[in-house]
Amino acid sequence: MKNDFLPISRQDMERRGWSQLDFLFVSGDAYVDHPSFGPAIICRLLEKQGYRVGMIAQPDWRSTADFKKLGKPRLGVLVSAGNLDSMLNKYTAAKKIRSKDNYSPGGRAGCRPDRATIVYGNRIRELWKDVPLIIGGIEASLRRFAHYDYWSDKIRRSILIDSRADLLVYGMGEKQIKEIAAQLAAGIKAGDIHSVQGTCYLTDTLDTVWDYVEVPDYEAICRDKTKFAAAFQVQYLEQDPVRGKRIVQNHGETYVVQNPPALPLTTAEMDEIYELPFQRTYHPVYEAAGGVPAIQEVKFSLVSHRGCFGGCSFCAIVSHQGRMIQSRSLDSIIKEAKILTSLPDFKGYIHDVGGPTANFRLPACQEQTERGTCRNRQCLYPEPCRNLKADHADYLQLLRILRNLPGVKKVFVRSGLRYDYLLAAKDDVFLRELCQYHVSGQLKVAPEHVSAKVTRLMGKAGKDVYLKFMKAYQQVNRELGKEQYLVPYFMSSHPGAGLREAVELAEFIRDLNYHPEQVQDFIPTPGSLSTCMYYTGLNPLTGEKVYVAKEPHEKRLQRALMQYRDPKNYSLVYEALEKANRQDLIGFGPKCLIRPRVRAGEKPFSRQRHKQRPTAKAGKKRK
Incomplete structure (x- = not known):
C-alpha cells in the first residue's frame, strides 16, 4: 500500500x-x-x-x-x-x-x-x-x-x-x-x-526481582524531604544503560520496579527510525482549523542525534534521552535533506541541524561507550573533563555537505549550542564557519545566569566563559566583515538565586547593554535535579542547603530585575533594590538601573521604552 x-x-x-x-x-x-x-x-x-x-x-x-x-x-x-x-x-x-x-x-x-x-x-x-x-x-x-x-x-x-x-x-x-x-x-x-x-x-513481591537498589518509599518521601532527596539521588545516579541498577520504590501494597535504561540506539537503528515513511506534516483533518502550529519549527529541520552530556540541572534530557550521544549517519541525514528540498513549500532554508545540543554529534569520550557515563562527574562542569573529545569535524562535514546541496540557500544552526564545548576545541574552525554560513544575524545561546552560586547549582559554565566566547564571536565576525549578534537566554528564580543574585544578573545585563524582551522563570518540571532542589531546599548530590525563591512576589521581583528598563517594572525593581540593600543602583549615574522616585510637585522622569537591541555587536555591516 x-x-x-x-x-x-x-x-x-x-x-x-x-x-x-x-x-x-x-x-x-x-x-x-x-x-x-x-x-x-x-x-x-x-x-x-x-x-x-x-x-x-x-x-x-x-x-x-x-x-x-x-x-x-x-x-x-x-x-x-x-x-x-x-x-x-x-x-x-x-x-x-x-x-x-x-x-x-x-x-x-x-x-x-x-x-x-x-x-x-x-x-x-x-x-x-x-x-x-x-x-x-x-x-x-x-x-x-x-x-x-x-x-x-x-x-x-x-x-x-x-x-x-x-x-x-x-x-x-x-x-x-x-x-x-x-x-x-x-x-x-x-x-x-x-x-x-x-x-x-508493578509487583506485589520482590521475590523475583534481582540486583536492585531500593529507594525510600512513597509514604516516607511525603513525610520527609530529606528522604525525597535521597530517593532522587539514587534515581539520578543510576540513570545509565551500562552501569545502572534496577530501582525499586514501595507504594503501599505494591512496588514500582524500574529496569535499567534501554541501551543506546546504534547508528543503523537511528537511520532506520528517521527513514520511516512519514508524511512529514499534520493530518489533513486539521486543515480547516489552520493546521498544527508546532510543525512550523521542525518541518524543515533535521535531527542529527539524540542525548546530551551537558548535564544542566534544570533539564529533563538526562532522565529521558540520557547522556550518551546517539547519532545518525551522514548519508541518512543527507537523504532526509533531499526529501526536504523536494517538498513544494521548501524555500531553500534548512532551519536547524542538531539535537538537544547542536554541536554534540559524537560521544563525550570512548570510556562512556565501554563503561557508561561517570557516576559522580560531569563532562563539562566545573570545567571540561580531560577525557572529553571536543571534536566538531563530523558536524562540520555534515554542514558543509548540506549547504552545498542543490536547492539549499542556507543552513541554520538554531538548536542549543554549548559554547563551553566549542571553546574546548583546539581551533576556531567550527566557530568561523558557524559565523560565516550558519547564523541568521543572531546566535542564541543560554548562559542562564552569571552568579557563581547559581551557575554551580545549574551545572553551567560561569560568566567568564560566556565573556570569553562573546569576545571570540565578536572577533571572528569582525574578521568576516559581518554584523551579527549574540542573544543570551537568562533564567530567573532558579534554586540558589535570591535577590542579590538577581541584582548581579541585572548588572551584567546592564553592562552588556542588552534589553531582553522575554525572560524565563524557572519551572520545576518533574524529574529534574533542579526540581528536587526546589522542593527540598537541598542539593541531593551533596546534601547542602539551597535557597529557593518560592513566594510569587519574590519571583516577580527577580523577573522584573531582568527587565529593569521596562517602565511597568519600575516599582518592582525599586522594591527589589531596597530589599537587596542595593540603593546605590538607584540614581543618575551610568551604573544605576533606575532613577529615584519622583517627589511631589516635580516633573516626572522620562520612562521612554527602549527598543530591543541585541547584546553583542560583532563586526561592521558590509557595504
Missing part, C-alpha cells in the same frame, strides 16, 4: 481491509506524522514490524466514546500525553493557563485534560479492563517514580499506578516497544513482561 497517514477512523481501517487493530495509540497531541513527534515514530516503527496501528489524537476525555471508535485492539493500547508534559503544556510558571497550545489544531488551548496520561489510561480501563495498557512519552517518563508536582504543590504517586497501566516505557521508547510488541504477539501477558530495559512495572 502506498505511503499514507495512519488510520484515524473506521473508514480508514476499512479502506485498508482491516477489521481490527493490533495496537491503538492514544495521543494528547494532534496527529502530526513527522519524526519530531514521538507518537508518529512509535506508530510507524510498529507498522514496519507488520502490526496494524491506528491513532486517536486528542480524544474527548469526558466520556469513553472517542476511545472506542476504532474498536478494541488485539494486542494493546499505547498512551502518551504528547511531546510535552500536559501540565507544562497548559500552565505557565505562574500557574496561569496558557492562551495557546502549539500541538493542537489552530493552536487552540483546552484540547487535552490535566495529567492526560492518567485520564486517558482510566478511560481505557473503563472500556476494556483486560486490554494490555502501556504508557510512554515524556510525561510518563519523568513521572515514573513518586514525584513532586509543582502545579498541585504535593508529592504524587508513580504515574504507572494512577494510570492503571500494565507497563511504563521511559526514555525514547523504540527498542522497548519493539520488544514489548513481540512478547505480546507471542502470547505473553502484559503483567508478565518484566525484563525489558527502559520500562517500569
Whole structure:
C-alpha cells in the first residue's frame, strides 16, 4: 500500500481491509506524522514490524466514546500525553493557563485534560479492563517514580499506578516497544513482561526481582524531604544503560520496579527510525482549523542525534534521552535533506541541524561507550573533563555537505549550542564557519545566569566563559566583515538565586547593554535535579542547603530585575533594590538601573521604552 497517514477512523481501517487493530495509540497531541513527534515514530516503527496501528489524537476525555471508535485492539493500547508534559503544556510558571497550545489544531488551548496520561489510561480501563495498557512519552517518563508536582504543590504517586497501566516505557521508547510488541504477539501477558530495559512495572513481591537498589518509599518521601532527596539521588545516579541498577520504590501494597535504561540506539537503528515513511506534516483533518502550529519549527529541520552530556540541572534530557550521544549517519541525514528540498513549500532554508545540543554529534569520550557515563562527574562542569573529545569535524562535514546541496540557500544552526564545548576545541574552525554560513544575524545561546552560586547549582559554565566566547564571536565576525549578534537566554528564580543574585544578573545585563524582551522563570518540571532542589531546599548530590525563591512576589521581583528598563517594572525593581540593600543602583549615574522616585510637585522622569537591541555587536555591516 502506498505511503499514507495512519488510520484515524473506521473508514480508514476499512479502506485498508482491516477489521481490527493490533495496537491503538492514544495521543494528547494532534496527529502530526513527522519524526519530531514521538507518537508518529512509535506508530510507524510498529507498522514496519507488520502490526496494524491506528491513532486517536486528542480524544474527548469526558466520556469513553472517542476511545472506542476504532474498536478494541488485539494486542494493546499505547498512551502518551504528547511531546510535552500536559501540565507544562497548559500552565505557565505562574500557574496561569496558557492562551495557546502549539500541538493542537489552530493552536487552540483546552484540547487535552490535566495529567492526560492518567485520564486517558482510566478511560481505557473503563472500556476494556483486560486490554494490555502501556504508557510512554515524556510525561510518563519523568513521572515514573513518586514525584513532586509543582502545579498541585504535593508529592504524587508513580504515574504507572494512577494510570492503571500494565507497563511504563521511559526514555525514547523504540527498542522497548519493539520488544514489548513481540512478547505480546507471542502470547505473553502484559503483567508478565518484566525484563525489558527502559520500562517500569508493578509487583506485589520482590521475590523475583534481582540486583536492585531500593529507594525510600512513597509514604516516607511525603513525610520527609530529606528522604525525597535521597530517593532522587539514587534515581539520578543510576540513570545509565551500562552501569545502572534496577530501582525499586514501595507504594503501599505494591512496588514500582524500574529496569535499567534501554541501551543506546546504534547508528543503523537511528537511520532506520528517521527513514520511516512519514508524511512529514499534520493530518489533513486539521486543515480547516489552520493546521498544527508546532510543525512550523521542525518541518524543515533535521535531527542529527539524540542525548546530551551537558548535564544542566534544570533539564529533563538526562532522565529521558540520557547522556550518551546517539547519532545518525551522514548519508541518512543527507537523504532526509533531499526529501526536504523536494517538498513544494521548501524555500531553500534548512532551519536547524542538531539535537538537544547542536554541536554534540559524537560521544563525550570512548570510556562512556565501554563503561557508561561517570557516576559522580560531569563532562563539562566545573570545567571540561580531560577525557572529553571536543571534536566538531563530523558536524562540520555534515554542514558543509548540506549547504552545498542543490536547492539549499542556507543552513541554520538554531538548536542549543554549548559554547563551553566549542571553546574546548583546539581551533576556531567550527566557530568561523558557524559565523560565516550558519547564523541568521543572531546566535542564541543560554548562559542562564552569571552568579557563581547559581551557575554551580545549574551545572553551567560561569560568566567568564560566556565573556570569553562573546569576545571570540565578536572577533571572528569582525574578521568576516559581518554584523551579527549574540542573544543570551537568562533564567530567573532558579534554586540558589535570591535577590542579590538577581541584582548581579541585572548588572551584567546592564553592562552588556542588552534589553531582553522575554525572560524565563524557572519551572520545576518533574524529574529534574533542579526540581528536587526546589522542593527540598537541598542539593541531593551533596546534601547542602539551597535557597529557593518560592513566594510569587519574590519571583516577580527577580523577573522584573531582568527587565529593569521596562517602565511597568519600575516599582518592582525599586522594591527589589531596597530589599537587596542595593540603593546605590538607584540614581543618575551610568551604573544605576533606575532613577529615584519622583517627589511631589516635580516633573516626572522620562520612562521612554527602549527598543530591543541585541547584546553583542560583532563586526561592521558590509557595504
